Amino acid sequence: MSLLEVQNLVVEFPGRRGTLRALDDVSFSIAPGEILGVVGESGAGKSLTGASIIGLLEPPGRVASGQIRLEGQRIDNLGHEQMRHIRGRKIGAIFQDPLTSLNPLYTVGQQLVETILTHLPMNAAQARQRAVELLKDTGIPAAEQRVDHYPHQFSGGMRQRVVIALALAAEPQLIVADEPTTALDVSIQAQIIGLLKTICKTRGAAVMLITHDMGVIAETCDRVAVMYAGRVAEIGPVHEVINHPAHPYTAGLMASIPDMEEERERLNQIDGAMPRLNAIPKGCAFNPRCPKVFERCRQERPDLMSAGATQAACWLHAANKEAA
Amino acid sequence: MSTGNVSFPLWGKAGMGASLVEQGAGGAGPHPNPPPKGAGEVKPLVQAHDLARTFDVSAPWLNRVIERKPRQLLHAVDGVSFEIEKGKTLALVGESGCGKSTVARLLVGLYEPTRGGFTFDGQDAHAAFKGNEARAMRRRIQMIFQDPYASLNPRWLVEDIIAEPLREHGLISDKAALKERVGQLLTSVGLAAADMAKYPHQFSGGQRQRISIARALATEPEFLVCDEPTSALDVSVQAQVLNIMKDLQKKQGLTYLFISHNLAVVRHVSDQVGVMYLGRLVELADKQQLFASPRHPYTRMLLDAIPKMHDTGRARTPVQGEVPNPLNPPPGCAFNPRCPFANDRCRSERPQLLNQGGTRVACHAVEEGRISGA
Numbered sequence: 001m002s003l004l005e006v007q008n009l010v011v012e013f014p015g016r017r018g019t020l021r022a023l024d025d026v027s028f029s030i031a032p033g034e035i036l037g038v039v040g041e042s043g044a045g046k047s048l049t050g051a052s053i054i055g056l057l058e059p060p061g062r063v064a065s066g067q068i069r070l071e072g073q074r075i076d077n078l079g080h081e082q083m084r085h086i087r088g089r090k091i092g093a094i095f096q097d098p099l100t101s102l103n104p105l106y107t108v109g110q111q112l113v114e115t116i117l118t119h120l121p122m123n124a125a126q127a128r129q130r131a132v133e134l135l136k137d138t139g140i141p142a143a144e145q146r147v148d149h150y151p152h153q154f155s156g157g158m159r160q161r162v163v164i165a166l167a168l169a170a171e172p173q174l175i176v177a178d179e180p181t182t183a184l185d186v187s188i189q190a191q192i193i194g195l196l197k198t199i200c201k202t203r204g205a206a207v208m209l210i211t212h213d214m215g216v217i218a219e220t221c222d223r224v225a226v227m228y229a230g231r232v233a234e235i236g237p238v239h240e241v242i243n244h245p246a247h248p249y250t251a252g253l254m255a256s257i258p259d260m261e262e263e264r265e266r267l268n269q270i271d272g273a274m275p276r277l278n279a280i281p282k283g284c285a286f287n288p289r290c291p292k293v294f295e296r297c298r299q300e301r302p303d304l305m306s307a308g309a310t311q312a313a314c315w316l317h318a319a320n321k322e323a324a
Numbered sequence: 325m326s327t328g329n330v331s332f333p334l335w336g337k338a339g340m341g342a343s344l345v346e347q348g349a350g351g352a353g354p355h356p357n358p359p360p361k362g363a364g365e366v367k368p369l370v371q372a373h374d375l376a377r378t379f380d381v382s383a384p385w386l387n388r389v390i391e392r393k394p395r396q397l398l399h400a401v402d403g404v405s406f407e408i409e410k411g412k413t414l415a416l417v418g419e420s421g422c423g424k425s426t427v428a429r430l431l432v433g434l435y436e437p438t439r440g441g442f443t444f445d446g447q448d449a450h451a452a453f454k455g456n457e458a459r460a461m462r463r464r465i466q467m468i469f470q471d472p473y474a475s476l477n478p479r480w481l482v483e484d485i486i487a488e489p490l491r492e493h494g495l496i497s498d499k500a501a502l503k504e505r506v507g508q509l510l511t512s513v514g515l516a517a518a519d520m521a522k523y524p525h526q527f528s529g530g531q532r533q534r535i536s537i538a539r540a541l542a543t544e545p546e547f548l549v550c551d552e553p554t555s556a557l558d559v560s561v562q563a564q565v566l567n568i569m570k571d572l573q574k575k576q577g578l579t580y581l582f583i584s585h586n587l588a589v590v591r592h593v594s595d596q597v598g599v600m601y602l603g604r605l606v607e608l609a610d611k612q613q614l615f616a617s618p619r620h621p622y623t624r625m626l627l628d629a630i631p632k633m634h635d636t637g638r639a640r641t642p643v644q645g646e647v648p649n650p651l652n653p654p655p656g657c658a659f660n661p662r663c664p665f666a667n668d669r670c671r672s673e674r675p676q677l678l679n680q681g682g683t684r685v686a687c688h689a690v691e692e693g694r695i696s697g698a
Contacts, residue, residue: 185647189629193631215588256562258589267566270560
């Protein structure tokens with residue numbers, strides 16, 4: 001059974017000039033211990049997906065329809081108090097900027113102990129002991145001394161390690177990591193990604209890794225969901241999506257990334273830009289930029305359908321199926 | 325007199341070569357030896373020598389006096405030398421805080437160097453920036469900034485943004501001609517001439533970056549300094565901007581200094597690559613050579629740290645440690661605390677950028693042959 005199940009999730013922002021649909025019919029699931037990558041360009045709705053799962057949608061944003069289930073139990077309709085108990089205990093969160101996700105006025109130890117005491121039946125001494133262990137596990141040297149330091153005394157990479165320790169403090173089964181390495185340098189990024197991967201494997205936690213960096217996804221994830229204009233364009237095993245993309249958008253995205261291994265004179269570019277939320281075209285949202293567009297794409301909106309080893313929301317594959 | 329003393333023996337040593345060049349340049353027809361003349365002519369457009377910039381980050385005077393705090397100097401760029409040939413691209417890579425953006429600002433004259441300098445087309449650029457030729461120099465060197473949201477004035481029409489350098493340098497004063505030129509510039513970066521009647525907020529990030537490219541191109545510069553021009557953009561848009569930059573280079577023979585932290589992008593755009601670490605160049609090589617056989621341990625580490633797209637699930641051994649505090653760099657080679665090949669010499673003596681088989685590397689281990697070629 002899957003750990004997290006998102007079904008037909010719709011997130012809307014009611015505004016003065018009508019309601020904007022930021023997420024439209026998003027469905028996916030995460031198995032226990034699995035790492036699911038979510039990629040897309042800015043504005044595709046990947047962070048919003050993460051925020052709705054951890055119940056931190058900023059008003060006026062709201063889940064308009066659809067369901068989010070954690071271990072079979074609905075969590076999208078829970079109240080604030082109930083959600084507070086799930087957040088941290090069952091779902092941990094890691095955000096992009098480690099400086100803003102830590103409170104500058106408390107030592108990292110105080111912040112860890114607070115989280116542990118809120119969620120686990122421990123006394124203060126045990127909680128502190130556990131905090132030190134967590135810092136050790138995340139690779140912070142001299143953890144016994146560092147536990148009493150303030151966030152500003154840590155470097156960017158070390159701070160992100162603290163944030164990971166904080167997310168893992170109450171042994172959650174799912175971690176939502178929203179661009180955890182975007183603010184870091186490449187050498188530090190490699191360390192943090194490695195840490196995230198091993199520490200989640202050893203603890204059996206599932207991860208939803210939101211990023212725009214395909215390289216990070218390729219190296220870390222089991223499956224990947226590619227998002228475009230608030231919808232999942234393609235979802236499937238990482239190898240398949242990268243090497244045999246079924247959706248023209250995924251194919252274009254892959255070809256536009258400068259490759260370290262082979263050299264090309266020109267990069268493949270997808271002309272145009274992602275549509276604004278108030279001007280999503282009829283039919284498939286990608287149709288004005290799609291090189292393989294045909295009549296049906298302009299009229300009807302495709303849902304995810306089986307396309308070889310992956311699932312893609314593209315009429316090309318319906319045509320294949322009908323022909324076969 | 326001192327200049328005479330220095331140059332005379334040099335001239336004397338190179339007597340033969342110098343006379344060859346002289347004859348060739350003088351148009352002495354019968355001389356059958358063109359190569360020295362050719363070699364003399366391909367002079368790099370930009371030549372930086374021992375460029376350095378130090379920032380004073382000391383506590384205020386009163387604190388220094390009362391609390392006896394020492395003066396603190398930050399060596400942001402510490403003796404960087406390189407050449408860029410006309411029509412070529414030199415890329416500078418490195419992690420944040422390594423001084424690459426400071427180099428960019430030195431090259432466009434936004435900072436004055438504390439030591440060293442650079443020549444542009446045979447002319448001392450920093451003297452020119454201060455003197456009467458400042459305008460002419462600024463016209464020939466332009467810059468593209470990282471953030472297209474911050475580098476365009478939100479209250480100005482695109483037309484005014486792009487026309488500003490033209491007006492400022494007095495290149496075109498006629499209104500109709502100005503409009504036409506702005507239209508041309510917009511089309512050359514893949515936008516429509518009609519876009520000049522819009523404000524920056526009406527464009528997406530990639531389009532805005534094209535507007536800043538159009539603005540930089542307005543004065544027909546020869547040298548463009550690009551400070552992370554695509555790092556604020558999404559990959560599909562980044563591809564559009566990189567393609568435009570490459571096309572423009574081919575068409576107009578532009579010379580680029582391209583600053584980026586993304587090695588894959590650097591590999592795509594550059595001819596030469598300089599790797600910086602804590603204010604110094606640690607390796608400077610042709611692109612092919614650098615990516616095929618990186619010499620400096622830091623370059624190897626950087627290359628190894630990039631997640632590879634088609635090599636999924638590969639176990640990597642990321643290098644431990646982080647960039648040290650630039651206010652208090654380690655003695656000797658700045659990379660020694662993270663370097664697997666460091667020995668006592670690395671911890672005490674600072675390596676110089678030396679020629680090692682075609683590339684220039686600042687590493688004792690490479691010099692001594694402790695690291696074999698890749």
